Amino acid sequence: MTWYAFSGALEQGFVYGLMVLGVYITFRVLHFPDLTVDGSLPLGAAVASVCITNGWDPYLACVPAMLAGFVAGMVTGILNTKFKILHLLASILTMIALYSINIRIMGRPNMALLNQEIVLDPLFALGLTQAVAGPLLFGVLAVAVVGGLIWFLNTELGQAMRATGDNPQMITAQGVDTHKMIIAGVGLSNALVALAGALVAQSQGAADVNMGVGVIVAGLASVIVGETLFGARSIGRRIVAALLGSVIYRLAIALALSLKLGAFSFTPSDINLITAILVVLALVSPQLKQKVQARARS
Amino acid sequence: MLVLEKVVKYFNKGTINEVLAINKLDLIVERADFITIIGSNGAGKSTMLSCMAGTIIPDAGRVVLSDRDVTTWPEWKRARYIGRVFQDPLKGTSASLSIEENLALAMRRGKMRGFAAGVSRQDRDHFRDRLKELGLGLENRLKDQVGLLSGGQRQALTLLMATMVKPEVLLLDEHTAALDPKTAQQILELTQQVVEAQKLTTLMVTHNMRQAIALGNRLVMLHQGEVILDLEGEAKRSLTVDDLLQQFYAIRGETLSSDRLLLG
Ligand SMILES: Nc1ncnc2c1ncn2[C@@H]1O[C@H](COP(=O)(O)OP(=O)(O)OP(=O)(O)O)[C@@H](O)[C@H]1O
Ligand SMILES: [Mg+2]
Secondary structure, eight states: OOHHHHHHHHHHHHHHHHHHHHHIIIIIISOOOOOTHHHHHHHHHHHHHHHHHTTOOTTTTHHHHHHHHHHHHHHHHHHHHTSOOOHHHHHHHHHHHHHHHHHHHHSSSEEEOTTSOOTTHHHHHTTOOHHHHHHHHHHHHHHHHHHHHHHHHTBHHHHHHHHHHHOHHHHHHTTOOHHHHHHHHHHHHHHHHHHHHHHHHHHHTEEETTTTTTHHHHHHHHHHHHHHHHOOSSHHHHHHHHHHHHHHHHHHHHHHHHOEETTEEOOGGGHHHHHHHHHHHHHHHHHHHHHHHHHHHO | OEEEEEEEEEESTTSTTOEEEEEEEEEEEOTTOEEEEEOOTTSSHHHHHHHHHTSSOOSEEEEEETTEEOTTOOHHHHTTTEEEEOSSTTSSSOTTSBHHHHHHHHHTTTSOOOSSBSSOHHHHHHHHHHHHHHTSSGGGOTTSBGGGSOHHHHHHHHHHHHHHSOOSEEEEESTTTTSOHHHHHHHHHHHHHHHHHHTOOEEEEOSBHHHHHHSSSEEEEEETTEEEEEEEHHHHHTOOHHHHHHHHHHHHSSOOOOSSOBOO
Protein backbone atom coordinates (compact mmCIF):
# COMPACT_ATOMS: atom_id res chain seq x y z
CA MET A 1 0.00 0.00 0.00
CA THR A 2 1.30 3.42 -0.89
CA TRP A 3 1.53 6.23 1.65
CA TYR A 4 -1.07 8.03 -0.40
CA ALA A 5 -3.51 5.12 -0.19
CA PHE A 6 -2.78 4.74 3.53
CA SER A 7 -3.54 8.37 4.29
CA GLY A 8 -6.66 8.22 2.15
CA ALA A 9 -7.90 5.18 4.07
CA LEU A 10 -7.16 6.89 7.37
CA GLU A 11 -9.10 9.96 6.29
CA GLN A 12 -12.05 7.86 5.21
CA GLY A 13 -11.86 5.82 8.38
CA PHE A 14 -12.28 8.96 10.46
CA VAL A 15 -14.81 10.82 8.35
CA TYR A 16 -16.99 7.76 7.82
CA GLY A 17 -16.28 6.99 11.45
CA LEU A 18 -18.79 9.71 12.31
CA MET A 19 -21.36 7.72 10.35
CA VAL A 20 -20.28 4.52 12.11
CA LEU A 21 -20.84 6.18 15.51
CA GLY A 22 -24.35 7.03 14.34
CA VAL A 23 -24.92 3.45 13.24
CA TYR A 24 -23.65 2.29 16.62
CA ILE A 25 -26.32 4.36 18.39
CA THR A 26 -29.18 2.85 16.41
CA PHE A 27 -28.03 -0.74 15.98
CA ARG A 28 -26.28 -1.30 19.28
CA VAL A 29 -27.64 1.19 21.78
CA LEU A 30 -31.28 1.34 20.68
CA HIS A 31 -31.40 -2.08 18.95
CA PHE A 32 -33.13 -0.25 16.11
CA PRO A 33 -31.89 -1.43 12.68
CA ASP A 34 -31.99 1.88 10.86
CA LEU A 35 -31.43 2.12 7.10
CA THR A 36 -32.24 5.84 6.94
CA VAL A 37 -28.45 6.23 6.78
CA ASP A 38 -28.26 5.58 3.03
CA GLY A 39 -30.43 8.67 2.54
CA SER A 40 -29.26 10.89 5.37
CA LEU A 41 -25.59 10.77 4.30
CA PRO A 42 -26.31 12.37 0.89
CA LEU A 43 -28.84 14.61 2.68
CA GLY A 44 -26.05 16.08 4.79
CA ALA A 45 -23.87 16.39 1.71
CA ALA A 46 -26.63 18.12 -0.27
CA VAL A 47 -27.56 20.61 2.45
CA ALA A 48 -23.94 21.53 3.17
CA SER A 49 -23.13 21.86 -0.55
CA VAL A 50 -26.05 24.16 -1.19
CA CYS A 51 -25.11 26.29 1.81
CA ILE A 52 -21.46 26.47 0.72
CA THR A 53 -22.27 27.42 -2.87
CA ASN A 54 -24.45 30.15 -1.42
CA GLY A 55 -21.44 31.58 0.30
CA TRP A 56 -21.79 30.03 3.78
CA ASP A 57 -18.75 29.29 5.87
CA PRO A 58 -17.95 25.57 5.32
CA TYR A 59 -17.94 24.85 9.07
CA LEU A 60 -21.21 26.67 9.60
CA ALA A 61 -22.70 24.73 6.68
CA CYS A 62 -22.37 21.55 8.75
CA VAL A 63 -24.96 22.83 11.24
CA PRO A 64 -28.00 22.82 8.92
CA ALA A 65 -26.72 19.55 7.46
CA MET A 66 -26.81 17.96 10.92
CA LEU A 67 -30.21 19.46 11.66
CA ALA A 68 -31.57 18.01 8.43
CA GLY A 69 -30.15 14.61 9.38
CA PHE A 70 -31.70 14.89 12.83
CA VAL A 71 -35.12 15.61 11.33
CA ALA A 72 -34.78 12.69 8.88
CA GLY A 73 -34.00 10.37 11.81
CA MET A 74 -36.91 11.77 13.78
CA VAL A 75 -39.23 11.00 10.87
CA THR A 76 -38.10 7.36 10.92
CA GLY A 77 -38.52 7.28 14.70
CA ILE A 78 -42.01 8.77 14.53
CA LEU A 79 -43.09 6.39 11.75
CA ASN A 80 -41.99 3.52 13.96
CA THR A 81 -43.29 4.64 17.36
CA LYS A 82 -46.38 6.70 16.61
CA PHE A 83 -47.55 4.94 13.45
CA LYS A 84 -46.42 1.46 14.51
CA ILE A 85 -44.51 0.76 11.29
CA LEU A 86 -41.80 -1.88 11.64
CA HIS A 87 -38.43 -0.15 12.24
CA LEU A 88 -36.73 -1.56 9.12
CA LEU A 89 -39.64 -0.60 6.89
CA ALA A 90 -39.98 2.83 8.51
CA SER A 91 -36.34 3.57 7.80
CA ILE A 92 -36.55 2.31 4.20
CA LEU A 93 -39.52 4.61 3.62
CA THR A 94 -37.56 7.62 4.89
CA MET A 95 -34.52 6.58 2.87
CA ILE A 96 -36.54 6.34 -0.36
CA ALA A 97 -38.26 9.66 0.29
CA LEU A 98 -34.88 11.28 0.91
CA TYR A 99 -33.75 10.32 -2.60
CA SER A 100 -36.35 12.69 -4.06
CA ILE A 101 -35.77 15.29 -1.38
CA ASN A 102 -32.00 15.31 -1.92
CA ILE A 103 -32.44 15.99 -5.65
CA ARG A 104 -34.89 18.77 -4.78
CA ILE A 105 -32.41 20.31 -2.38
CA MET A 106 -29.58 20.33 -4.93
CA GLY A 107 -31.85 20.97 -7.90
CA ARG A 108 -30.02 18.16 -9.70
CA PRO A 109 -28.61 14.69 -8.87
CA ASN A 110 -25.13 15.96 -8.05
CA MET A 111 -23.32 19.13 -7.24
CA ALA A 112 -19.63 19.93 -7.61
CA LEU A 113 -17.83 21.97 -4.97
CA LEU A 114 -14.85 22.93 -7.12
CA ASN A 115 -13.37 26.33 -6.28
CA GLN A 116 -15.54 26.55 -3.18
CA GLU A 117 -14.18 27.07 0.28
CA ILE A 118 -14.15 23.81 2.27
CA VAL A 119 -13.37 22.83 5.87
CA LEU A 120 -9.84 21.75 4.94
CA ASP A 121 -8.84 25.15 3.52
CA PRO A 122 -7.54 26.61 6.81
CA LEU A 123 -5.18 23.62 7.06
CA PHE A 124 -4.09 23.95 3.44
CA ALA A 125 -3.34 27.60 4.23
CA LEU A 126 -0.86 26.36 6.84
CA GLY A 127 0.93 24.49 4.07
CA LEU A 128 -0.42 21.02 4.86
CA THR A 129 -1.18 18.67 1.99
CA GLN A 130 -4.47 16.81 1.60
CA ALA A 131 -2.73 13.61 2.73
CA VAL A 132 -1.95 15.18 6.10
CA ALA A 133 -4.78 17.66 6.51
CA GLY A 134 -7.57 15.12 5.82
CA PRO A 135 -6.66 12.51 8.45
CA LEU A 136 -5.68 15.24 10.91
CA LEU A 137 -8.86 17.32 10.78
CA PHE A 138 -11.28 14.42 10.55
CA GLY A 139 -9.33 12.49 13.17
CA VAL A 140 -9.60 15.35 15.64
CA LEU A 141 -13.31 15.74 14.84
CA ALA A 142 -14.01 12.03 15.22
CA VAL A 143 -12.19 11.86 18.55
CA ALA A 144 -14.14 14.90 19.77
CA VAL A 145 -17.44 13.25 18.78
CA VAL A 146 -16.37 10.02 20.51
CA GLY A 147 -15.72 12.03 23.68
CA GLY A 148 -19.07 13.78 23.37
CA LEU A 149 -20.93 10.53 22.87
CA ILE A 150 -19.29 8.83 25.83
CA TRP A 151 -20.21 11.82 27.95
CA PHE A 152 -23.79 11.82 26.70
CA LEU A 153 -24.36 8.09 27.15
CA ASN A 154 -23.35 8.45 30.79
CA THR A 155 -25.75 11.30 31.53
CA GLU A 156 -29.23 10.71 32.98
CA LEU A 157 -30.73 10.95 29.51
CA GLY A 158 -28.04 8.81 27.91
CA GLN A 159 -28.52 6.06 30.47
CA ALA A 160 -32.26 6.17 29.85
CA MET A 161 -31.58 5.83 26.12
CA ARG A 162 -29.35 2.79 26.66
CA ALA A 163 -31.95 1.16 28.89
CA THR A 164 -34.60 1.87 26.24
CA GLY A 165 -32.75 -0.30 23.76
CA ASP A 166 -31.96 -2.92 26.35
CA ASN A 167 -35.27 -3.33 28.19
CA PRO A 168 -38.15 -1.05 27.17
CA GLN A 169 -40.49 -2.58 29.74
CA MET A 170 -38.13 -1.79 32.60
CA ILE A 171 -37.39 1.78 31.55
CA THR A 172 -41.10 2.50 31.02
CA ALA A 173 -41.70 1.32 34.58
CA GLN A 174 -39.03 3.84 35.61
CA GLY A 175 -41.08 6.66 34.09
CA VAL A 176 -39.36 7.11 30.72
CA ASP A 177 -41.33 7.58 27.50
CA THR A 178 -39.55 5.13 25.20
CA HIS A 179 -41.06 6.78 22.13
CA LYS A 180 -39.29 10.04 22.89
CA MET A 181 -36.02 8.19 23.50
CA ILE A 182 -36.25 6.33 20.18
CA ILE A 183 -37.17 9.44 18.20
CA ALA A 184 -34.34 11.46 19.77
CA GLY A 185 -31.84 8.60 19.46
CA VAL A 186 -32.49 7.87 15.79
CA GLY A 187 -32.41 11.63 15.21
CA LEU A 188 -29.03 11.97 16.92
CA SER A 189 -27.69 9.02 14.94
CA ASN A 190 -28.71 10.51 11.61
CA ALA A 191 -27.38 13.94 12.58
CA LEU A 192 -23.95 12.31 12.88
CA VAL A 193 -24.44 10.49 9.57
CA ALA A 194 -25.41 13.76 7.87
CA LEU A 195 -22.33 15.44 9.34
CA ALA A 196 -20.23 12.67 7.81
CA GLY A 197 -22.00 13.33 4.48
CA ALA A 198 -21.32 17.07 4.69
CA LEU A 199 -17.61 16.43 5.28
CA VAL A 200 -17.25 13.66 2.68
CA ALA A 201 -18.77 15.95 0.02
CA GLN A 202 -16.26 18.67 0.88
CA SER A 203 -13.27 16.37 0.92
CA GLN A 204 -14.30 14.66 -2.35
CA GLY A 205 -15.35 17.92 -4.00
CA ALA A 206 -18.91 16.92 -4.80
CA ALA A 207 -22.23 15.84 -3.39
CA ASP A 208 -24.06 13.05 -5.19
CA VAL A 209 -27.51 11.66 -4.56
CA ASN A 210 -26.09 8.13 -4.85
CA MET A 211 -23.16 8.60 -2.48
CA GLY A 212 -25.08 6.87 0.32
CA VAL A 213 -25.69 3.59 -1.45
CA GLY A 214 -24.41 0.73 0.69
CA VAL A 215 -23.08 3.03 3.39
CA ILE A 216 -25.13 1.23 6.04
CA VAL A 217 -23.35 -2.04 5.27
CA ALA A 218 -19.96 -0.39 5.58
CA GLY A 219 -21.13 1.12 8.86
CA LEU A 220 -22.28 -2.20 10.18
CA ALA A 221 -19.08 -3.88 9.03
CA SER A 222 -17.06 -1.26 10.90
CA VAL A 223 -19.10 -1.73 14.08
CA ILE A 224 -18.61 -5.49 13.91
CA VAL A 225 -14.88 -5.22 13.15
CA GLY A 226 -14.50 -2.93 16.15
CA GLU A 227 -16.46 -5.22 18.43
CA THR A 228 -14.59 -8.30 17.30
CA LEU A 229 -11.15 -6.79 17.78
CA PHE A 230 -11.76 -4.65 20.84
CA GLY A 231 -15.02 -6.03 22.25
CA ALA A 232 -15.34 -4.62 25.74
CA ARG A 233 -17.99 -4.24 28.37
CA SER A 234 -17.91 -0.56 29.27
CA ILE A 235 -19.88 1.76 27.02
CA GLY A 236 -16.87 4.08 26.67
CA ARG A 237 -14.65 1.38 25.29
CA ARG A 238 -17.36 0.15 22.98
CA ILE A 239 -17.72 3.61 21.42
CA VAL A 240 -13.95 3.88 20.93
CA ALA A 241 -14.00 0.40 19.38
CA ALA A 242 -16.61 1.53 16.85
CA LEU A 243 -14.37 4.36 15.62
CA LEU A 244 -11.29 2.11 15.53
CA GLY A 245 -13.38 -0.44 13.65
CA SER A 246 -14.13 2.18 11.02
CA VAL A 247 -10.45 3.00 10.55
CA ILE A 248 -9.42 -0.65 10.36
CA TYR A 249 -12.23 -1.42 7.94
CA ARG A 250 -11.06 1.32 5.56
CA LEU A 251 -7.44 0.22 5.88
CA ALA A 252 -8.43 -3.36 5.11
CA ILE A 253 -10.29 -2.20 2.00
CA ALA A 254 -7.28 -0.14 0.88
CA LEU A 255 -5.00 -3.10 1.50
CA ALA A 256 -7.23 -5.41 -0.53
CA LEU A 257 -7.33 -2.91 -3.39
CA SER A 258 -3.50 -2.71 -3.45
CA LEU A 259 -3.05 -6.49 -3.59
CA LYS A 260 -1.80 -7.92 -6.87
CA LEU A 261 -2.07 -11.68 -7.31
CA GLY A 262 -0.41 -12.24 -10.66
CA ALA A 263 -2.72 -10.70 -13.23
CA PHE A 264 -5.58 -10.44 -10.74
CA SER A 265 -6.34 -7.41 -8.61
CA PHE A 266 -9.42 -6.09 -6.85
CA THR A 267 -11.33 -3.12 -8.25
CA PRO A 268 -13.37 -0.62 -6.22
CA SER A 269 -16.53 -2.35 -7.40
CA ASP A 270 -15.41 -5.47 -5.52
CA ILE A 271 -15.63 -3.60 -2.22
CA ASN A 272 -19.17 -4.76 -1.55
CA LEU A 273 -18.08 -8.38 -1.83
CA ILE A 274 -15.05 -7.77 0.40
CA THR A 275 -17.28 -6.05 2.94
CA ALA A 276 -19.75 -8.90 2.97
CA ILE A 277 -16.90 -11.38 3.49
CA LEU A 278 -15.47 -9.23 6.27
CA VAL A 279 -18.81 -9.11 8.09
CA VAL A 280 -19.24 -12.86 7.74
CA LEU A 281 -15.73 -13.50 9.05
CA ALA A 282 -16.30 -11.19 11.99
CA LEU A 283 -19.62 -12.81 12.81
CA VAL A 284 -18.20 -16.30 12.56
CA SER A 285 -14.90 -15.79 14.35
CA PRO A 286 -16.30 -15.74 17.93
CA GLN A 287 -17.93 -19.12 17.27
CA LEU A 288 -14.73 -20.42 15.72
CA LYS A 289 -12.76 -19.18 18.70
CA GLN A 290 -15.08 -21.03 21.06
CA LYS A 291 -14.79 -24.22 19.05
CA VAL A 292 -11.00 -24.01 18.95
CA GLN A 293 -10.86 -23.36 22.69
CA ALA A 294 -13.26 -26.21 23.39
CA ARG A 295 -11.11 -28.54 21.31
CA ALA A 296 -7.94 -27.36 23.04
CA ARG A 297 -9.52 -28.12 26.42
CA SER A 298 -10.62 -31.64 25.53
CA MET B 1 -56.00 6.19 47.40
CA LEU B 2 -56.32 3.88 44.39
CA VAL B 3 -59.79 3.29 43.03
CA LEU B 4 -60.95 1.01 40.22
CA GLU B 5 -64.46 1.94 39.17
CA LYS B 6 -66.51 -0.44 37.00
CA VAL B 7 -63.38 -1.34 35.03
CA VAL B 8 -63.95 -3.52 31.96
CA LYS B 9 -61.29 -5.09 29.77
CA TYR B 10 -61.86 -7.38 26.81
CA PHE B 11 -59.14 -9.08 24.81
CA ASN B 12 -59.67 -9.64 21.08
CA LYS B 13 -63.03 -7.91 21.25
CA GLY B 14 -65.36 -8.71 18.38
CA THR B 15 -63.51 -11.86 17.32
CA ILE B 16 -64.26 -15.48 18.12
CA ASN B 17 -61.38 -15.34 20.61
CA GLU B 18 -63.06 -12.63 22.65
CA VAL B 19 -62.21 -12.85 26.36
CA LEU B 20 -63.77 -10.74 29.08
CA ALA B 21 -60.75 -10.49 31.37
CA ILE B 22 -62.06 -7.82 33.76
CA ASN B 23 -65.78 -7.52 34.31
CA LYS B 24 -67.06 -4.24 35.85
CA LEU B 25 -64.54 -4.57 38.61
CA ASP B 26 -64.72 -2.24 41.61
CA LEU B 27 -61.92 -2.00 44.14
CA ILE B 28 -61.00 0.70 46.61
CA VAL B 29 -57.46 0.43 47.91
CA GLU B 30 -56.88 2.42 51.09
CA ARG B 31 -53.60 4.11 51.96
CA ALA B 32 -51.11 1.65 53.53
CA ASP B 33 -53.25 -1.35 52.58
CA PHE B 34 -51.20 -4.48 51.93
CA ILE B 35 -53.53 -6.58 49.80
CA THR B 36 -52.77 -10.12 48.75
CA ILE B 37 -54.62 -11.21 45.62
CA ILE B 38 -55.49 -14.79 44.74
CA GLY B 39 -57.60 -16.47 42.11
CA SER B 40 -57.43 -19.31 39.63
CA ASN B 41 -55.53 -19.13 36.35
CA GLY B 42 -56.99 -16.55 34.02
CA ALA B 43 -59.03 -14.92 36.80
CA GLY B 44 -57.77 -11.52 35.68
CA LYS B 45 -55.19 -10.77 38.38
CA SER B 46 -52.41 -9.69 36.03
CA THR B 47 -54.85 -7.78 33.84
CA MET B 48 -56.12 -5.87 36.88
CA LEU B 49 -52.60 -4.90 37.89
CA SER B 50 -51.83 -3.89 34.29
CA CYS B 51 -54.89 -1.63 34.29
CA MET B 52 -53.54 0.04 37.41
CA ALA B 53 -50.05 0.43 35.96
CA GLY B 54 -51.26 1.64 32.58
CA THR B 55 -49.79 -1.22 30.55
CA ILE B 56 -53.42 -1.89 29.62
CA ILE B 57 -55.99 0.87 29.12
CA PRO B 58 -59.45 -0.42 30.11
CA ASP B 59 -62.35 -0.48 27.64
CA ALA B 60 -64.64 1.14 30.20
CA GLY B 61 -64.54 2.39 33.78
CA ARG B 62 -62.13 4.64 35.61
CA VAL B 63 -58.81 4.32 37.39
CA VAL B 64 -58.26 6.98 40.03
CA LEU B 65 -54.97 7.39 41.86
CA SER B 66 -54.90 9.83 44.82
CA ASP B 67 -57.80 11.79 43.33
CA ARG B 68 -56.16 11.96 39.88
CA ASP B 69 -58.11 10.30 37.10
CA VAL B 70 -55.30 8.37 35.41
CA THR B 71 -57.51 6.13 33.26
CA THR B 72 -55.95 7.23 29.98
CA TRP B 73 -52.47 8.10 31.24
CA PRO B 74 -49.72 6.16 29.47
CA GLU B 75 -47.71 3.73 31.56
CA TRP B 76 -44.53 5.83 31.66
CA LYS B 77 -46.44 8.79 33.09
CA ARG B 78 -48.11 6.75 35.81
CA ALA B 79 -44.76 5.21 36.71
CA ARG B 80 -44.03 8.37 38.69
CA TYR B 81 -46.46 7.08 41.32
CA ILE B 82 -46.21 3.33 40.84
CA GLY B 83 -43.48 0.84 41.67
CA ARG B 84 -43.58 -2.56 39.99
CA VAL B 85 -41.92 -5.92 40.26
CA PHE B 86 -42.64 -8.44 37.53
CA GLN B 87 -42.81 -12.22 37.67
CA ASP B 88 -39.87 -12.56 35.28
CA PRO B 89 -36.68 -11.47 37.12
CA LEU B 90 -35.19 -10.35 33.79
CA LYS B 91 -37.91 -7.79 33.16
CA GLY B 92 -37.28 -5.34 35.97
CA THR B 93 -33.65 -4.50 35.33
CA SER B 94 -31.46 -3.60 32.37
CA ALA B 95 -28.94 -6.39 31.82
CA SER B 96 -26.29 -4.43 29.94
CA LEU B 97 -26.23 -1.58 32.44
CA SER B 98 -24.34 -1.79 35.71
CA ILE B 99 -25.97 -2.12 39.12
CA GLU B 100 -25.31 1.53 39.91
CA GLU B 101 -26.69 2.65 36.55
CA ASN B 102 -29.89 0.70 37.12
CA LEU B 103 -30.27 2.22 40.57
CA ALA B 104 -29.59 5.70 39.18
CA LEU B 105 -32.38 5.21 36.63
CA ALA B 106 -34.71 4.17 39.43
CA MET B 107 -33.70 7.12 41.60
CA ARG B 108 -35.02 9.50 38.91
CA ARG B 109 -38.33 7.76 38.42
CA GLY B 110 -40.90 10.48 37.77
CA LYS B 111 -38.31 13.25 37.74
CA MET B 112 -36.90 15.22 34.82
CA ARG B 113 -33.85 13.61 33.26
CA GLY B 114 -31.22 15.95 31.91
CA PHE B 115 -27.57 16.16 31.04
CA ALA B 116 -26.22 15.73 34.56
CA ALA B 117 -23.95 12.76 35.18
CA GLY B 118 -26.07 9.63 35.54
CA VAL B 119 -24.22 8.45 38.65
CA SER B 120 -22.51 10.85 41.05
CA ARG B 121 -20.23 10.04 43.99
CA GLN B 122 -23.00 10.86 46.47
CA ASP B 123 -25.32 8.51 44.61
CA ARG B 124 -22.77 5.73 45.00
CA ASP B 125 -22.63 6.13 48.79
CA HIS B 126 -26.41 6.12 48.92
CA PHE B 127 -26.61 3.03 46.69
CA ARG B 128 -24.09 1.18 48.85
CA ASP B 129 -26.19 1.84 51.95
CA ARG B 130 -29.36 0.67 50.29
CA LEU B 131 -27.72 -2.43 48.78
CA LYS B 132 -26.31 -3.38 52.19
CA GLU B 133 -29.88 -3.64 53.47
CA LEU B 134 -30.45 -6.46 50.97
CA GLY B 135 -27.68 -8.47 52.60
CA LEU B 136 -26.55 -9.98 49.30
CA GLY B 137 -23.11 -8.39 49.10
CA LEU B 138 -24.13 -6.35 46.07
CA GLU B 139 -22.76 -3.19 47.68
CA ASN B 140 -19.29 -4.26 46.55
CA ARG B 141 -20.34 -4.85 42.96
CA LEU B 142 -21.71 -1.45 41.92
CA LYS B 143 -19.95 -1.53 38.54
CA ASP B 144 -20.92 -5.09 37.65
CA GLN B 145 -23.33 -5.56 34.79
CA VAL B 146 -26.74 -6.66 36.03
CA GLY B 147 -26.72 -9.42 33.42
CA LEU B 148 -24.12 -11.17 35.59
CA LEU B 149 -26.48 -11.46 38.57
CA SER B 150 -28.69 -14.43 39.47
CA GLY B 151 -32.47 -14.29 39.15
CA GLY B 152 -32.91 -13.82 42.89
CA GLN B 153 -30.33 -11.04 43.03
CA ARG B 154 -32.00 -9.32 40.10
CA GLN B 155 -35.41 -9.60 41.73
CA ALA B 156 -34.04 -8.13 44.98
CA LEU B 157 -32.54 -5.30 42.94
CA THR B 158 -35.85 -4.75 41.13
CA LEU B 159 -37.63 -4.53 44.48
CA LEU B 160 -35.10 -1.98 45.66
CA MET B 161 -35.53 -0.03 42.40
CA ALA B 162 -39.32 -0.07 42.65
CA THR B 163 -39.12 1.47 46.13
CA MET B 164 -36.06 3.70 45.68
CA VAL B 165 -38.41 6.63 45.18
CA LYS B 166 -41.34 5.92 47.50
CA PRO B 167 -44.22 4.83 45.24
CA GLU B 168 -47.84 5.64 46.07
CA VAL B 169 -48.63 2.06 45.10
CA LEU B 170 -46.38 -0.98 44.85
CA LEU B 171 -47.56 -3.68 42.42
CA LEU B 172 -46.13 -7.19 42.77
CA ASP B 173 -47.31 -9.79 40.25
CA GLU B 174 -46.17 -13.23 41.43
CA HIS B 175 -42.75 -11.73 41.92
CA THR B 176 -41.37 -14.83 43.66
CA ALA B 177 -42.95 -17.44 41.39
CA ALA B 178 -39.95 -17.84 39.10
CA LEU B 179 -37.46 -18.31 41.94
CA ASP B 180 -36.33 -21.43 43.79
CA PRO B 181 -38.10 -21.89 47.18
CA LYS B 182 -35.22 -20.61 49.32
CA THR B 183 -34.67 -17.47 47.22
CA ALA B 184 -38.42 -16.93 46.99
CA GLN B 185 -38.59 -16.95 50.79
CA GLN B 186 -35.74 -14.40 50.97
CA ILE B 187 -37.43 -12.07 48.51
CA LEU B 188 -40.71 -12.44 50.37
CA GLU B 189 -39.09 -11.47 53.67
CA LEU B 190 -37.41 -8.55 51.95
CA THR B 191 -40.78 -7.48 50.55
CA GLN B 192 -42.36 -7.53 53.99
CA GLN B 193 -39.46 -5.58 55.42
CA VAL B 194 -39.62 -2.85 52.74
CA VAL B 195 -43.40 -2.57 52.81
CA GLU B 196 -43.44 -2.22 56.59
CA ALA B 197 -40.50 0.19 56.78
CA GLN B 198 -41.99 2.57 54.21
CA LYS B 199 -45.67 1.87 55.03
CA LEU B 200 -46.24 1.21 51.35
CA THR B 201 -49.64 0.68 49.78
CA THR B 202 -49.10 -2.72 48.20
CA LEU B 203 -50.92 -5.19 45.98
CA MET B 204 -49.35 -8.62 45.74
CA VAL B 205 -50.57 -11.42 43.49
CA THR B 206 -49.67 -14.90 44.69
CA HIS B 207 -50.67 -18.47 43.99
CA ASN B 208 -49.71 -19.57 47.45
CA MET B 209 -52.79 -19.48 49.69
CA ARG B 210 -50.80 -19.77 52.91
CA GLN B 211 -48.75 -16.79 51.83
CA ALA B 212 -51.87 -14.85 50.90
CA ILE B 213 -53.30 -15.49 54.35
CA ALA B 214 -50.08 -14.83 56.26
CA LEU B 215 -49.15 -11.56 54.58
CA GLY B 216 -50.85 -8.22 54.48
CA ASN B 217 -53.96 -6.80 56.11
CA ARG B 218 -56.42 -7.59 53.36
CA LEU B 219 -57.11 -10.48 50.98
CA VAL B 220 -58.92 -10.22 47.67
CA MET B 221 -60.02 -13.16 45.54
CA LEU B 222 -60.73 -12.66 41.85
CA HIS B 223 -62.80 -14.94 39.67
CA GLN B 224 -63.70 -14.38 36.02
CA GLY B 225 -62.70 -10.76 36.21
CA GLU B 226 -64.65 -9.93 39.35
CA VAL B 227 -63.83 -9.55 43.04
CA ILE B 228 -65.66 -12.41 44.74
CA LEU B 229 -64.08 -12.12 48.16
CA ASP B 230 -62.60 -9.16 50.02
CA LEU B 231 -61.57 -9.78 53.62
CA GLU B 232 -59.70 -7.65 56.12
CA GLY B 233 -59.13 -7.17 59.81
CA GLU B 234 -60.22 -10.04 62.07
CA ALA B 235 -61.92 -11.88 59.21
CA LYS B 236 -58.60 -12.06 57.40
CA ARG B 237 -56.51 -12.84 60.48
CA SER B 238 -58.57 -15.87 61.47
CA LEU B 239 -58.74 -17.22 57.92
CA THR B 240 -57.53 -20.73 57.06
CA VAL B 241 -56.93 -22.38 53.71
CA ASP B 242 -60.00 -24.57 54.28
CA ASP B 243 -62.14 -21.47 54.92
CA LEU B 244 -60.96 -20.01 51.66
CA LEU B 245 -61.85 -23.11 49.69
CA GLN B 246 -65.25 -23.30 51.36
CA GLN B 247 -65.98 -19.63 50.81
CA PHE B 248 -65.15 -20.03 47.17
CA TYR B 249 -67.52 -22.99 46.90
CA ALA B 250 -70.27 -21.13 48.71
CA ILE B 251 -70.03 -18.12 46.42
CA ARG B 252 -69.45 -19.85 43.14
CA GLY B 253 -71.09 -23.20 43.59
CA GLU B 254 -68.01 -24.82 42.10
CA THR B 255 -64.71 -26.04 43.39
CA LEU B 256 -61.76 -23.67 43.26
CA SER B 257 -59.40 -25.13 40.77
CA SER B 258 -56.04 -24.10 39.52
CA ASP B 259 -53.09 -26.16 38.46
CA ARG B 260 -50.87 -23.64 40.18
CA LEU B 261 -52.85 -22.78 43.31
CA LEU B 262 -50.78 -24.03 46.19
CA LEU B 263 -52.77 -25.12 49.16
CA GLY B 264 -49.88 -25.11 51.57
N1 LIG C 1 -52.63 -10.26 25.84
C1 LIG C 1 -53.71 -11.04 25.92
N2 LIG C 1 -54.38 -11.39 24.82
C2 LIG C 1 -55.48 -12.18 24.89
N3 LIG C 1 -55.99 -12.64 26.03
C3 LIG C 1 -55.37 -12.33 27.17
C4 LIG C 1 -54.19 -11.52 27.17
N4 LIG C 1 -53.78 -11.37 28.45
C5 LIG C 1 -54.66 -12.06 29.20
N5 LIG C 1 -55.61 -12.64 28.45
C6 LIG C 1 -56.76 -13.43 28.94
O1 LIG C 1 -57.42 -12.67 29.92
C7 LIG C 1 -57.81 -13.49 31.01
C8 LIG C 1 -57.17 -12.95 32.29
O2 LIG C 1 -55.76 -13.14 32.22
P1 LIG C 1 -54.75 -12.72 33.35
O3 LIG C 1 -53.39 -12.86 32.80
O4 LIG C 1 -55.14 -11.41 33.89
O5 LIG C 1 -55.03 -13.85 34.44
P2 LIG C 1 -54.28 -14.13 35.80
O6 LIG C 1 -55.30 -14.10 36.86
O7 LIG C 1 -53.11 -13.25 35.96
O8 LIG C 1 -53.84 -15.62 35.57
P3 LIG C 1 -52.52 -16.40 36.00
O9 LIG C 1 -52.77 -16.90 37.37
O10 LIG C 1 -52.42 -17.53 35.05
O11 LIG C 1 -51.36 -15.46 35.92
C9 LIG C 1 -57.37 -14.89 30.66
O12 LIG C 1 -58.48 -15.56 30.11
C10 LIG C 1 -56.31 -14.69 29.61
O13 LIG C 1 -56.28 -15.76 28.72
MG1 LIG D 1 -50.96 -13.51 35.98
